[in-house]
Each structure stands twice: as structure tokens, then as C-alpha cells.
Amino acid sequence: MDMDEVIAFTESLGGVLTLRPRPGDGSPEVSWGDAFCYYAPDGVVPRTQPFATIVTQDHPGDEGSRLDRPGAFRVNVAAGTDGFRRWAGRHPRDPDTDDVDPSTPDVLVAHPVYGHLGWLAVVDPGPRTGEPLRDLLRTAHALARARYERRTAAAPH
Secondary structure: OOHHHHHHHHHHOOOEEEEOOOOOOOOOHHHOOOEEEEEOOOOOOOOOOOOEEEEOOOEOOEOOOOOOOOOOOEEEEEOHHHHHHHHHOOOOOOOOOOOOOOOOEOOEEEOOOOHHHOEEEEEOOOOOOHHHHHHHHHHHHHHHHHHHHHHHHHOOO
8 A cells, every 4th residue: 555545545535634744834843744633524734633644754763664765654643552463462551572563564562652542553565454543534534533522522512
């Protein structure tokens, strides 16, 4: 899967607002080329974290995925505690005992920085991770939609 395929799949889930920072739009340079996927059926960027991101370069403090390689990108998904446990085999706050290199392509891993918050990641998704990634994106989208609906129902009318 390439970055555009991941975005197209995510947007096909419905109600998704994808932000793609670019030079000149006021976003920080470190985010240019990345993508941030929110559940926002009203088209307004919510005050919440995205449910999925795609990063195309190393960020300060997050260089382990080696996204400095040509064409490399990493998909990050807010899997939630249950989704994280299902895929990682442990609770997000439990110590990571895996010795998986986070730069290994097409391998689903705990996010190198936000794994303890229930985020999973895959560098350059391919045949091994394509379907699991789609399942995780569906789950993250459903969780984000449920949060949106709870906030909307609780908002004063």
C-alpha cells in the first residue's frame, strides 16, 4: 500500500477529514508531507487527536523508524487498548519486550513513542500488514466516531 491508498481507504470509511500540511499553509515544516486523519463529518477539525496519521519523515525524538530513506513512510493508528492488546499481545502500558526494529518494513509494531497510549504503527505497509492495517483503521475510525457522537450528544443545544 502506498500513502495515497491508505488515505483513500481511510476516507472511504466516511466522515473523515484528512489534513495534509504543505508549505505556505501555516503548518510547521516538520509536518509537511504528512497526513492526519480525523473523524469530522462536519468538516471542522476537532479539538481531539487524529485517529490515524501518516508520517513521511523522522520527527525529533522519533527517529527509530528511519523515515529518512527515499519513499519511506509510517502509518500510525490509535488502536485503543483492546485493539492494541489484540495485535501486540500485551496491554499498552506493559513493558515492550519485543526486539523488533521499528524501521522494519511491513511489520506491525507498537508505536515507538506512543505505544503506551495504545497506538500501533507500520512502516511501508505491504502484503503482510495490508489487511491487519485496514482492520485497525476501521477500529480506530469506529472509536473516533463513537467519541464524536458522545461529545455531540453531550453538547448544549
